[in-house]
Each structure stands twice: as C-alpha cells, then as structure tokens.
Amino acid sequence: MKKNAKPTVATGGNQSTKNENYETLFLQNNTQVGRGDRSIYIRQDYHHRLIRIVQVIGEGKIPMYAYLDNILTHHFNLFEKAIIEDYNRKQKPIF
Secondary structure, eight states: OOTTOOOOOOOSSOHHHHHHHHHHHHSSOOSOOSOTTOOOOOOHHHHHHHHHHHHHTSTTOSOHHHHHHHHHHHHHHHHHHHHHHHHHHHOOOOO
C-alpha cells in the first residue's frame, strides 16, 4: 500500500470481488524493512484469526507485521478527520 494512499473498500459485488479488494488493501507486503523493536498484546482469538488470514488468504507471502501495518494504515486513513477532531477537542493547552 502506498504511503498516504486513500484506500477504497468494496461495498457490494460477489465474494471474489470482495476478496480481491481485501487482498489488495491488506495482504500486500509494504516497504517496512523489519518488524521493529515494539511488542503489542492482542486478544488470543484475534491473534489466531490474523495468523490464519496471513497463512491462507495471504498464502504465507506477507509477514504479520506488514499485514497489521496495512490494517492500521487503512484505519488511520479512514478515520483521520474524526481522530484529529476528537484529539483537538480534548487536548488542553499547557498554558
């Protein structure tokens, strides 16, 4: 996924069209070189789902960190305006 690219999501169509769009959005390797030095904790059932998606739909060709990076990129692109508005509304000036 290109940096700052605005993703599109299929809203209809047959299952194969939805899968192609999902794969295009989320199951493409990105330019991130490595997984970095950060750890995150997620629900066990989410972890199992994510692993199965990467292994089956992604055919094991994309590492988990790249898949999660793509999901987060999509989330932030989709909700950027709302996040900024909420943040600015709740942020209190220091002085």
